[in-house]
Amino acid sequence: MSSGPPLAAGIEVVVCLGPGGVGKTTTAAALGVAEARRGRHVVVLTIDPARRLLDALGLDGAADTARAVDLTAVDAEGSLHVAMLDPAATFDDVIRAHAGSDEQVERILANRIYQNLTAGLSGVSEYMASERLRELHADPRFDLVIIDTPPSRHAFDFLDGPGRLARFVDHRIYRSVLAPRRGVLRAVNATAQLVVRTIARVVGADLVDDAVGFFAAFEGMDTGFRDRAKEVEQLLASPATAFLLVGSARRAAMAELGWIAGNLERRGLRPSTLVMNRLTLPDLSAIDATGALPSVVDDAWRELRVLAEAEARVVAEMVAQLGVGDLRSVAELDAPVADLTGMMLVADQLG
Amino acid sequence: MTFVEFCDASRVVLVAGKGGVGKTTVGVALADAAARAGRNVLLLELEGHSDAGRTFGVETLVYESTALPLDPDAADRPGHIDGRHLAPDDALLDYLGGHGLLATAGRLLTTGAIEVITTAAPGIRDLLALGKVRSLADEGVADLIVVDAPASGHARSFLNAPAHLAATAASGPVRQQADAALEFLADPSSIRVMLVTLPEETPVNETIETAFALDDDVGVALGPIVVNAVVRPPDGLAEALARADHTDARVGAVAAHLERSHEQRAQIQRLSGETGLPIVELSRRSTVMLDAADRRALGEQLAHGLGGPAA
Numbered sequence: 152m153s154s155g156p157p158l159a160a161g162i163e164v165v166v167c168l169g170p171g172g173v174g175k176t177t178t179a180a181a182l183g184v185a186e187a188r189r190g191r192h193v194v195v196l197t198i199d200p201a202r203r204l205l206d207a208l209g210l211d212g213a214a215d216t217a218r219a220v221d222l223t224a225v226d227a228e229g230s231l232h233v234a235m236l237d238p239a240a241t242f243d244d245v246i247r248a249h250a251g252s253d254e255q256v257e258r259i260l261a262n263r264i265y266q267n268l269t270a271g272l273s274g275v276s277e278y279m280a281s282e283r284l285r286e287l288h289a290d291p292r293f294d295l296v297i298i299d300t301p302p303s304r305h306a307f308d309f310l311d312g313p314g315r316l317a318r319f320v321d322h323r324i325y326r327s328v329l330a331p332r333r334g335v336l337r338a339v340n341a342t343a344q345l346v347v348r349t350i351a352r353v354v355g356a357d358l359v360d361d362a363v364g365f366f367a368a369f370e371g372m373d374t375g376f377r378d379r380a381k382e383v384e385q386l387l388a389s390p391a392t393a394f395l396l397v398g399s400a401r402r403a404a405m406a407e408l409g410w411i412a413g414n415l416e417r418r419g420l421r422p423s424t425l426v427m428n429r430l431t432l433p434d435l436s437a438i439d440a441t442g443a444l445p446s447v448v449d450d451a452w453r454e455l456r457v458l459a460e461a462e463a464r465v466v467a468e469m470v471a472q473l474g475v476g477d478l479r480s481v482a483e484l485d486a487p488v489a490d491l492t493g494m495m496l497v498a499d500q501l502g
Numbered sequence: 503m504t505f506v507e508f509c510d511a512s513r514v515v516l517v518a519g520k521g522g523v524g525k526t527t528v529g530v531a532l533a534d535a536a537a538r539a540g541r542n543v544l545l546l547e548l549e550g551h552s553d554a555g556r557t558f559g560v561e562t563l564v565y566e567s568t569a570l571p572l573d574p575d576a577a578d579r580p581g582h583i584d585g586r587h588l589a590p591d592d593a594l595l596d597y598l599g600g601h602g603l604l605a606t607a608g609r610l611l612t613t614g615a616i617e618v619i620t621t622a623a624p625g626i627r628d629l630l631a632l633g634k635v636r637s638l639a640d641e642g643v644a645d646l647i648v649v650d651a652p653a654s655g656h657a658r659s660f661l662n663a664p665a666h667l668a669a670t671a672a673s674g675p676v677r678q679q680a681d682a683a684l685e686f687l688a689d690p691s692s693i694r695v696m697l698v699t700l701p702e703e704t705p706v707n708e709t710i711e712t713a714f715a716l717d718d719d720v721g722v723a724l725g726p727i728v729v730n731a732v733v734r735p736p737d738g739l740a741e742a743l744a745r746a747d748h749t750d751a752r753v754g755a756v757a758a759h760l761e762r763s764h765e766q767r768a769q770i771q772r773l774s775g776e777t778g779l780p781i782v783e784l785s786r787r788s789t790v791m792l793d794a795a796d797r798r799a800l801g802e803q804l805a806h807g808l809g810g811p812a813a
Binding site: 169170171172173174176203263264352355356357358361399401404406407431432437438439440442444445446447448450451452455458483485486487 | 520521523672675760
């Protein structure tokens with residue numbers, strides 16, 4: 152087991168990845184508290200924090216804007232803010248900030264496809280998380296952004312988000328559909344029209360009209376989307392970003408972790424740290440097992456030991472499989488984190 | 503309701519839950535139990551590759567149906583289980599083929615035209631996948647189709663796709679698909695959703711929210727909620743602990759374990775109270791990969807919880 156701070160100096164972004172139900176958000180928040188105590192100015196961007204976690208941080212609700220956590224009780228040199236992702240609000244902000252005119256803003260916000268996109272269909276919140284990451288990373292109040300990503304598979308919508316959004320408004324079909332207005336060769340346009348007619352047969356003409364209207368509404372914003380996407384992609388691929396895998400020694404969680412690690416690898420990214428949460432007895436070997444126990448207690452103890460041993464094997468297997476050099480083991484808590492003191496119990500185990 | 507009645511109540515059971523709660527395990531256990539009860543089952547994997555196939559000794563499920571072997575000592579006349587994987591583009595290509603557009607489909611994919619449409623209206627892939635599930639049910643490919651659904655935040659947008667698209671497309675083929683899907687989802691004899699969760703605060707909150715959202719926005723029938731990995735301390739443990747030496751680290755560990763089981767109990771009660779849905783509990787296991795014996799044992803627990811024993 153490693154000790155010392157889990158984060159190397161010079162890290163500006165930590166991306167926490169893991170399945171649902173392993174305590175990922177708590178880990179992100181506890182890491183935020185730990186780093187703030189080391190003097191960093193931290194903002195944790197979370198997707199959907201549990202009520203109790205917000206209570207534990209002394210926040211009476213999450214907001215799109217970053218809110219400061221009062222850390223006087225834990226004597227922190229740095230600071231901690233928490234921001235919750237509101238995809239629709241972020242998308243609206245992005246449009247307002249980067250559209251060429253008020254008229255363009257109105258046209259986009261009124262488009263049915265845009266409204267449908269922001270109404271929570273798959274993927275949009277992840278595109279928006281990357282826009283928020285860019286903003287928070289550029290914010291002079293913070294020197295460390297910790298992102299609590301959506302569970303498992305959707306984390307990769309987040310990693311792919313910047314590029315997808317750029318491709319979306321910069322698509323060659325969109326450009327060829329708009330070609331006549333831009334004066335590109337008629338021959339290109341004829342092919343595009345054929346494609347559009349075929350799509351119309353498949354999905355219906357009015358949806359295509361809306362889609363074309365949507366792309367047209369974004370005219371002139373494509374360069375901005377592309378530049379910002381490149382910026383976020385470079386940040387994520389740079390040594391200033393660390394990927395932290397958060398898991399638990401449960402079968403379902405393991406399969407998800409393997410899947411996540413494989414996907415990171417395909418993107419040329421490597422996790423720096425594996426946090427194993429909710430371990431039954433991470434310090435099993437240190438327990439003195441001599442002496443008699445009442446039989447019911449002894450039975451329960453033996454069962455726990457079998458579980459802990461199985462977990463230890465899983466953890467060892469995971470470390471080998473993922474090739475992660477830095478392991479942080481966190482014991483299962485007796486009760487959910489209820490306040491900053493509880494948060495510190497987790498933060499201390501994280502190192 | 504007996505377990506057999508549960509199997510026959512809906513043609514499709516969609517198993518949904520956050521990643522990591524054991525959704526695939528529950529889907530596999532349900533398929534196993536239903537087959538032992540004599541039903542022919544199709545286990546359909548919708549998103550990403552899970553371990554569903556591997557628990558039957560099949561490395562990955564593919565688009566074509568693969569027979570998944572039950573163990574040799576299965577009951578006298580068990581049903582069989584087939585497994586299939588349905589990737590988003592599979593449903594799309596099927597749909598284009600069904601509309602006489604297979605020749606164009608390749609070109610639509612290579613020119614990126616499909617990407618434009620699916621990005622602008624991302625629910626289309628989900629809608630077509632749901633349409634594929636519906637047509638498999640209509641074709642009667644199995645007595646019961648068990649769908650390993652996308653993770654639950656996504657399951658919500660997955661099941662909401664027809665309503666969103668019906669609102670976006672006023673007419674045309676997408677609208678027809680959306681209307682048909684809405685009708686399918688609203689019919690409990692066609693499909694029900696079985697949510698899977700863990701007895702912990704965040705997963706329980708998320709499950710309560712999902713249950714209400716599915717009920718309000720989609721109107722799909724909800725089956726019992728399956729709570730996975732429930733700890734069951736032996737009877738009389740609290741009394742025995744009261745007499746034990748608490749300076750012994752083992753006693754401390756057991757006491758903490760008992761404490762957690764009480765917290766689990768409280769979460770299960772909250773889940774039950776707030777959703778009003780029946781709860782089926784599966785106990786926590788110490789094995790890591792699901793083998794045939796585990797699958798069977800879990801199937802039996804599930805069948806027992808859902809009704810009578812599987813036999």
